[in-house]
Amino acid sequence: MPLDIRPPRPDELSLLEQIENDADALLRDLLDPPTWWPAPTGAERAAESGFLLVADVSGGEGEEAGESVIAGFVHVLELDGHAHLEQLSMSPAHGRRGYGRKLVEAAMAYARDRGHDRMSLRTFADVPWNAPFYARLGFAVTEPRSGFELMLVETENRMGLDALGPRVQMTAEL
Secondary structure (H helix, E strand, O other), X not given: OOOXXXXXXXXXXXXXXXXXXXXXXXXXXXXXOXXXXXXXXXXXXXXXXXXXXXXXXXXOOOOOOOOOOEEEEEEEEEEOOEEEEEEEEEOXXXXXXXXXXXXXXXXXXXXXXXXXXXXXXXXXXXXXXOHHHXXXXXXXXXXXXXXXXXXXXXXXXHHOHHHHOOEEEEEEEO
């Protein structure tokens, strides 16, 4: 199936929220949280400082010729002088095909081209498609050091994410 990683078109932003909510269902099933937060809209993500990339898989079985099918997206914030991978979401229908890996690799290259020398993220340490996945892509566990990173830890604690399992910050040199 052809894969095109690119910024989303304005008419595709509305798809991102559902992709994230569908992907989060897998995490909710695993962690069994007492509550979960709905995903922000694609327009809300696009309004933040940084960039979005989508995985467009077009021309697959059962799809109309020329129809775009967005399999997933990555959202990178640009704050405090570095890039922070805020969200990677893949539609469960398109999972386990390497698209997530390719999205992260593209985001890292895009951030490097924009002048960043590292990319950070925060994730669950023990969820197989979280920290172990990112470690295979060159991310290593690091301590939060910037004001932004420390604010993320505080926000996660306030939301109760740490009660669902150990959280880590990971960073990759670009």
